[in-house]
Amino acid sequence: MSELVIKNLHVNIDGKPIIKGLNLTVPQGEVHAIMGPNGTGKSTLASTLMGHPSYTVSEGEVIFKGVNILDLPSEARSHLGLFLAFQYPVSIPGVTLANFLRTALNAHRKAKNPEDKGIPILEFRKIMKERMELLKVDSSFAGRYLNEGFSGGEKKRAEVLQMAMLRPDFAILDETDSGLDIDALRIVSEGVNTLRNSDLGVLVITHYQRILNYIRPDVVHVMMDGRIVESGGPDLALDLEEHGYTWVKEKIENGEPV
Ligand code: ADP
Ligand code: MG
Helix, strand or coil, rough: CEEEEEEEEEEECEEEEEEEEEEECCCCEEEEEEEEECCCCCCHHHHHHHHHCEEEEEEEEEEECEHHHHCCHHHHHHCCEEEEEEECCCCCCEEEEEHHHHHHHHHHHHHHCCCCCCHHHHHHHHHHHHHHHHHCHHHHHHEEEEEECCHHHHHHHHHHHHHHHCCCCCCEEEECCCCCCHHHHHHHHHHHHHCCCCEEEEEEEEECCCCCCCCCCCCEEEEEEEEEEECCCHHHHHHHHHCCHHHHHHHHHHCCCC
C-alpha cells in the first residue's frame, strides 16, 4: 500500500517554525498538487519528506508503506520507493549522468536483493536510451557531468529521467515547471504522464497552475504559512490563478467557502 499520510507535521529550520501542523493524505495512484505563495514552506515539506538534515521535525509523522519514514535515513526512503525531483538540482562535476543513473539504479536493486550484481551494462544502456528518447533528452547528455552546464530546462528533464529510471512508487515534483518554456513543459509533463499508473502517487508542488493543464491532478491543495488551508478539485487551481493567493486568504479569514 503506497499511500502517503502526513500527520500533524511540524518542521523547524534553525529553530524557526516553517511547517506548522500540516496534514495531508495522498492515496495510492492519485496525483495531488500543492499550490502556494513563495516562502510558504513547499520546498521545506519536500526536503523533509526526503530526509534533508537541515530540517528538524519537532512533531508529527509521515507514514508510507506502513512505516514512519521520518525514522529512516534518506537512502532508505529512496529504496522504499520515494522520489524527489528537486526545485534546484545540484551539479556533480566528475560524475556523468549515465554513471549517476546506473549507480542509483544498482543501489536500489541491491537494497531489494543483497545478492544482486548490478544491472548488466548493455541492458542499462538500452533502458536509458529508451527513457531518454521518451523525455527527448539528447543522447550526448549521458556522457556529460550531472547538471554541469545544463540549462534550467535540461536539469528538470534530467530529474524526470531519474524518475523514469528508478520507477518510484511515490514521486514529489518540486516546481518541476519553473524555468521550463512551453515546449519543455509539455515534454516533461508527457514524460511524467507516461509513468503514471494505478500504483504511482505523485505530489506536484507548484506556484503556477500551468503545469496542471498537462499533469492533471485528482486533488489540489492550497498551502499557506506552513499548513494546508484548503483542498478541492482541479478547478481550485484555476480560481487561484485568476484571483491570487490573497483572495483565498481573505475568504478563509472571513469564514467563507472558497
Ligand atoms: P517555498 O518552497 O514555498 O517557496 P521554502 O520551503 O523554500 O518555501 O521556504 C520556507 C521558509 O523557510 C522561507 O522563509 C525560507 O526563507 C526559509 N528557509 C528555507 N530553507 C532554508 C534554509 N536552508 N535555511 C534557512 N531558512 C530557510
Ligand atoms: Mg520552493
